[in-house]
Amino acid sequence: MKISEIEKLQPESPDVLPSQERRTLLKIGLAVTGVYLGGKVLSLTSATNAFASGVVPRLGEYPYSPHYSMVIREHLCIDCELCMEACVETNDVPEYGYRTKILERRRDIIGGDQETIFMPVLCNHCNRPPCVRVCPTTATWKDKATGIVVMKNSRCIGCKTCMAACPYNARYFHEERRAVDKCNFCWDTRLSKGDTNTACAEACPADVRVFGDLSDPNSRVFSLLHTPETIVWVLRPESGALPNIYYINK
């Protein structure tokens, strides 16, 4: 068909389409859905064989070794920000950037008072990282051994798509390096040099941040997450990213 002919055609947007036409289409749609999904959509009985396994991987199902993760004992955080300071110093984070932050929320409590809850946030080193998926130049990836989401600055073209994709807002653009920067659990500055702890966890005076290998049953992160009666949650579970930063209230 020629362009000149197309130009003469009536548009098919909803405002010009006759409603009869729309109804017919809707009916076809419903018929097709009905045929293919049969009783599944309409059956409202509960699935009796379903069970909730929660946000923590089941025993023995840790994809990495060591499977680095961090447990945040949220109620103990007092926003002294020594973790942020230690991170900036260790990882050469510029003034406008951040690798970790403390968020704050407040809620009403009995007696007409308000309670403040501080929430440390950092890269969640997701098992299905949306940032890695969207990077057009493979400048960021999940390390095969440790599961750390790492960056290769020389490959980064600064398109910032990863920043937009991250459900945790854990990335920023480092102007001087002309590359996106993010938390890498102090891999280049500490872990690869034999240190076993991140700078932020080491600096915390309230024992909020606990870093370690989740695949090691003797590690503290393991025991914190698998202690009876502990409630474990992650941020934005609906993203499906399977984060590795866990929050507990004990």
Place this chain on the structure above:
Amino acid sequence: MKKLLLLLVCAGAFMFGGHVVLNASDSAQEEEEYYDEDEFGPEALIIWESPVRGVVFSHKTHTYEMGLSCEDCHDEIFEMEAGYAETEDDFNMEAMYEGKYCGACHDGDMAFAANTRCTTCHIGVRGVARLTGESEESSHH
């Protein structure tokens, strides 16, 4: 020209109205909450920066609202001299769990225990920034 006149009249009415409301709320507050600093201690909040940043203490909450007297804490638990506790080596949570400083009352019996409800006193860097009127943006960029 007419429009300009109308605008001026409106602005005048607004300013005048605002002024009256402001004055009314001022005097109401004065009547309701007269706070005698000689009796209840300084009204200004104390903010400790050491050993960790962003810890707050309010004389008003403890005396005016809770009914404690100066002698309940001074000079046995806390020196009267402002900022003295901060200079002591054992001004930390461990000492409080042993019943020193705030821990003298904050033992879970008289008042909430010192190892619970951390953020009530530890308002953090953000909390202090809010108190001192510093915008969050400027302290976090």
